[in-house]
Amino acid sequence: MPCIKIINIHPNLFLLRPAIERIANFIASHEKKSIKNVTLIVADDSTLNDLKIKFFGEDLLTDTVSFNYNESDEPIEGEVYLSIDRIMENLKNYNVSFEQELARVIIHSLLHLMGYRDDKPRNKRQMTALQNFYLQQQYLKRLYRKRSKSLNG
Numbered sequence: 001m002p003c004i005k006i007i008n009i010h011p012n013l014f015l016l017r018p019a020i021e022r023i024a025n026f027i028a029s030h031e032k033k034s035i036k037n038v039t040l041i042v043a044d045d046s047t048l049n050d051l052k053i054k055f056f057g058e059d060l061l062t063d064t065v066s067f068n069y070n071e072s073d074e075p076i077e078g079e080v081y082l083s084i085d086r087i088m089e090n091l092k093n094y095n096v097s098f099e100q101e102l103a104r105v106i107i108h109s110l111l112h113l114m115g116y117r118d119d120k121p122r123n124k125r126q127m128t129a130l131q132n133f134y135l136q137q138q139y140l141k142r143l144y145r146k147r148s149k150s151l152n153g
Contacts, residue, residue, distance in 0.1 A: 003036065003037045003038070004017055004021045004038050005039040006039070006041075007040070007041045010084045012084065012147055013042070013147055015040060015042055016142055016143060016144060018142070019142045020040060022139075023103065023110070024110055026134070027111070027114070027134055028114070030134070035076045035077075037077045038077070038079075038080065040081075040109075041080070041082070042082050044083055047081065048062055048063075048064070048082075048086070049061055049062075051065045055067075061083070061085075064081065064082055064086075064105050064109045064112075065080070066112040067079045068112065080110070080113065082102075082109070099141070099143055100140060102143055102144065103135055107130075107131050107134045107135055107138075108131055
């Protein structure tokens with residue numbers, strides 16, 4: 001059984017492990033991969049911007065940063081950082097629900113851990129097609145729970 005650990009440091013919400021495990025298991029099964037250990041850290045723009053500067057030398061805002069700790073033939077092991085701030089901005093730009101955008105970013109991150117890249121146009125098209133396929137297969141309820149502050153306020 002894969003180990004999905006979630007560290008919720010964002011003040012407005014926290015992810016719910018059963019739903020994230022369901023998504024991860026579904027993708028891993030279809031990709032014929034196994035998951036050993038994945039940690040999702042739910043954070044904000046500042047945290048991910050610091051990571052982009054420190055590890056990639058890029059001063060920019062992003063919705064996710066993934067660190068893959070396994071070799072290509074080994075079970076998936078890694079960390080995924082999610083920026084709830086960026087996800088909120090994305091949903092405004094793409095006119096989708098919070099659940100859809102959150103699931104899309106999680107799926108995107110898991111695909112990175114499984115070896116997919118989006119650094120070239122052809123790779124990006126492939127990843128986008130896979131994201132869309134996996135997103136359409138998911139039940140998008142109970143991905144998260146709000147804390148005391150409203151997501152839309």
